[in-house]
Amino acid sequence: MNLQMRLKDEWRLGLSEGRDETMLSVIHTLQMxxxxxxxxxxxxxxxxxxxxxxxxxYYEQVAQSDNRGEE
Incomplete structure (x- = not known):
């Protein structure tokens, strides 16, 4: 894989992780x-x-990843 493709994949992964963290925050706020x-x-x-x-x-996926972080 060339460098440009690898950087693009890492960028997408970073966006996905950021979106999940944001959505987890939204879920916690709504629960509260x-x-x-x-x-x-x-x-x-x-x-x-x-x-x-x-x-x-998506809710189950994000909630499950949050539970794994607490273990």
Whole structure:
């Protein structure tokens, strides 16, 4: 793999990780405000302009990665 492709891949990975950290912060904030998981998933779907199913999968993925960080 050439340097330019590797840098582009690393840049994309950095954006993905930053997005996940931001979304995790949003999820925690919504939970502290007393929103249910269903409401949070609906908010994620609106924010990401995705389906509820995709938002649910993303919620579970982000929540699971957060739980691994606490172990």
């Amino acid at each position: 405000q007393g929103q249910t998981q269903k409401q949070i998933v609906e908010t994620i779907a609106l924010m990401q302009k995705s389906s509820l199913a995709a938002a649910q999968r």
